[in-house]
Amino acid sequence: MIKRALSVTREANFAEWYQTVIAEADMAEESGVRGCMVIRPWGYGIWERMQRLLDDKIKATGHENCYFPLFIPLSYFEKEAEHVDGFAKEMAVVTHHRLISDGKGGLVPDPSAKLEEPLVVRPTSETVIGTAFARWVQSWRDLPVLINQWANVVRWEMRTRMFLRTAEFLWQEGHTAHATEAEAREETLRMLEVYREFAEECVALPVVAGEKPENERFPGAVATYSIEAMMQDGKALQAGTSHFLGTNFARAQDIKFQNSEGVFEHANTTSWGVSTRMIGGLIMVHGDDDGLRVPPRLAPWQIVIVPMLRDAPEDAAVVDYCKALQKDLAGLSAFGEPVRALLDLKAAKAATKRWGWVKKGAPIVIEVGGRDVAGGNVSVLRRDRLYREDGKLDSAVVAKGKFVGGAVAALEEIQSGLFAEAKARLDANIAPAADWAAVEAHFAEGAKTPGFLEVQWSKPTGAALEKVVERLKGLKLTLRNVPNDAAPADGACIFTGDAAVERVLVGRSY
Amino acid sequence: MIKRALSVTREANFAEWYQTVIAEADMAEESGVRGCMVIRPWGYGIWERMQRLLDDKIKATGHENCYFPLFIPLSYFEKEAEHVDGFAKEMAVVTHHRLISDGKGGLVPDPSAKLEEPLVVRPTSETVIGTAFARWVQSWRDLPVLINQWANVVRWEMRTRMFLRTAEFLWQEGHTAHATEAEAREETLRMLEVYREFAEECVALPVVAGEKPENERFPGAVATYSIEAMMQDGKALQAGTSHFLGTNFARAQDIKFQNSEGVFEHANTTSWGVSTRMIGGLIMVHGDDDGLRVPPRLAPWQIVIVPMLRDAPEDAAVVDYCKALQKDLAGLSAFGEPVRALLDLKAAKAATKRWGWVKKGAPIVIEVGGRDVAGGNVSVLRRDRLYREDGKLDSAVVAKGKFVGGAVAALEEIQSGLFAEAKARLDANIAPAADWAAVEAHFAEGAKTPGFLEVQWSKPTGAALEKVVERLKGLKLTLRNVPNDAAPADGACIFTGDAAVERVLVGRSY
Secondary structure, eight states: OOOOSSSSOTTTOHHHHHHHHHHHTTOEEEOSSTTOEEEOHHHHHHHHHHHHHHHHHHHHTTOEEOBOOSEEEHHHHHTOHHHHHHHGGGOOEEEESOEEEOSSSOEEEOGGGEEEEEEEEOSSOHHHHHHHHHHHOOBGGGOOEEEEEEEEEEOOOSSOBTTTBOSEEEEEEEEEEESSHHHHHHHHHHHHHHHHHIIIIISOOOEEEEEOOGGGSOTTOSEEEEEEEEOTTSOEEEEEEEEEEETHHHHHHTOEEEOTTSOEEEOEEEEEEEETHHHHHHHHHHOBTTBOOOOTTTOSOSEEEEEOOOSSTTHHHHHHHHHHHHHHHHTOEETTEEOOEEEOOOSSOHHHHHHHHHHHTOSEEEEEOHHHHHHTEEEEEETTSOBOTTSSBOOEEEEHHHHHHHHHHHHHHHHHHHHHHHHHHHHHTEEEOOSHHHHHHHTOTTOSSOOEEEEEEOOOOHHHHHHHHHHHHTTTOEEOOEETTOOOOOSBOTTTOSBOOEEEEEEOBO | OOOOSSSSOTTTOHHHHHHHHHHHTTOEEEOSSTTOEEEOHHHHHHHHHHHHHHHHHHHHTTOEEOBOOSEEEHHHHHTOHHHHHHHGGGOOEEEESOEEEOSSSOEEEOGGGEEEEEEEEOSSOHHHHHHHHHHHOOBGGGOOEEEEEEEEEEOOOSSOBTTTBOSEEEEEEEEEEESSHHHHHHHHHHHHHHHHHIIIIISOOOEEEEEOOGGGSOTTOSEEEEEEEEOTTSOEEEEEEEEEEETHHHHHHTOEEEOTTSOEEEOEEEEEEEETHHHHHHHHHHOBTTBOOOOTTTOSOSEEEEEOOOSSTTHHHHHHHHHHHHHHHHTOEETTEEOOEEEOOOSSOHHHHHHHHHHHTOSEEEEEOHHHHHHTEEEEEETTSOBOTTSSBOOEEEEHHHHHHHHHHHHHHHHHHHHHHHHHHHHHTEEEOOSHHHHHHHTOTTOSSOOEEEEEEOOOOHHHHHHHHHHHHTTTOEEOOEETTOOOOOSBOTTTOSBOOEEEEEEOBO
């Protein structure tokens, strides 16, 4: 059996494996502040790459970035009843603006500095951004308003898990206002498609894009769409959402405009977000028993050069050779950007560094020793094919020029290979289920890689929907989404026996 | 007299002019949340450019970005007495994590969801990052730790002014730990120099880099350095600071390591920050009576193309011509990046758009009408030379090819011209003052563009320094910094009459 770099395998304990990857790949750590994590350099570097690539797409579709306040006065929340019901249970509330000594060497909030109106730390910004939209929008000429912000938000979660559910997290939230329902609905779907494309092209994360059922809607939304990814344990991760808000928020916040006939109308608004949760998805889709594997488009460093030094006079020649290699690589362009090549000169053993980069998931690790320099070679380790069939490390000695000449193609191959692997797994683990019994059998105790089941249903609402949700809960299942590309219904609803109107995915979820 | 684009001139009322530029140039607005502003697209676009350029320099000097929690437990602050004294008076305190209905349609913090330990919204992150450093640093091999974070911070200011002093603001804060005092001091000065270079090269903002006197030190620092810029009203703006913290924070937070002899030592730490305040400096240094002038390196759009349309069939040809021009310009490279050229197709009159871009300060505005298309020309308006001597707009008709061929040189000229203009003003308004009477005379009631005075002093400390500070306060003056490149002292201290040890700048400040 091959000895792997991590102390726990995915098969032995997926949850523990996830935490181990996060620690060993230098992604994040507990901060000591309840529910908040420290995002470490490699993890934050991946987030910066996500930001750059997604931001380009958000700007290319006509949106501009702004920044809105962290704090939201309580009264803003009171206006949209459904929205506050959805969020009020888990918000951080600022009540004082000063500390004073408690007389015992400690500090306490100063009773004389109590805020007249408490402030909420934003859990999402519809209310505060809507208030700005109400100021900005007077005439149909002011529409559409197409805004995005990159920010931190806070939701007081009881049980937290790094990247997947933390009290504070980082995200982008887009907010738009339109003159007509049709335009706002088009925008909602446009951004869902931007998310699908970003997830699949950049994160190499295959997803199912579709509409969430009524019970899974964003509080206050008319329709919520999501991209759903499948983790290696078969569970679903909602990796991005796009909401059509109708005129619900516009009515609460008085976003109205004079149309071309001079009549006042409420705007139709949308909102959409992707967060650091996507990093959790990346780990659980691409990680293996040696650590993380980062798709080259997201890798802070795509190629890492590790010189094998011996504290000897020959070291200088090895370092010079590595510097020239780094320069050659940095002159290349992959995915429309300069190749990111690092020369790792930290004070540590070459083997320690090599395994460090394997665990971090750098796509290609190059080792260079005195013999490589003499022969004009490099030793190449590709993260996507780490071992040979005999279980030995698949490190190949290649002529330096040949490696440089093929480096861009190798990065492209790793990117598409990671996607293909995940896509094959997703496709293999979505199956139709003809009736409730089939669902029960599939998700029975001990079933492995349960994946998603596609079932036909009559799309019940209200109390009838609640009954369905309860029934699914008994199997620890939730409704994921109605895939945009699902076939039309042609049978009976597995819950009610009525004629089905569409196909919906069910699965276990994070 | 030339009719200018703004309703108020700098000379008539500098403070009102500043607010007017912010409004008319689409920079920011009041949010309705006390002390917090909304940063609008053009303002945020400038911040994004600042982030990109400064981040490149921070990374080039070996720092990695991370992200640390927004919330800091009270107990973290209690450890560093001087630090908490400096900040405790103005922090937002989170005391509850849930809201409930007040029974009258409103919301109140849920008394049953009171936090055991209140959380402070970070005013700066030394304490929480230091706690992480204590986990990360064990051996001399772990040093230096070179970290930066881009984040929002909150200081509960009583009087706020957009960009200059807001309760919430955006910044980067660098934090480093080193094995020796010498290395940490070197880092402190290295980052001061990075700030000077960034301010002068990118923001076209000439600054004086130097050490702040003892009374102006960051709470808990051993030494604080700053870059000081001079606004058009002669006042000083501290535009960036770099702090050598010695072992003060390391002792409070237990950041210690085993040196190469196996002995435990406390690390020496530094911190340094630049914030959205820099945008206030940009406005007050480069703005004029027609609005903002943005240095090309920071302009979200460097060249804006305004087609002059008449709702006529010829419009299509004008738009096509503009699109081709935009493509030509986007293919150019200025300051090592692709030229950012916008084609403004919004539904508004060409003259309205032109003046909108003038007020925003886009470096070059191109207008294209049917006659320009017929002649193969463009009408060019440069923001740095808006009017001819006769007071008419200096819009020049130029052959399209000639304009494109000279566009990069024009952008470079605007960038260096803005710097030269500001630098000449700074130099002209720093003067030596031989004695206290000269200081009094210079800053007498009604004195215009007071600028900075350089005085010799004996660098008093403690109570003697407090007396100096009080005396300066009588003239509304503060000690700015001791310029790194100041000549050695050669006279008497203007405050005490003792032999002077150095030269220090005094001035009025924001």
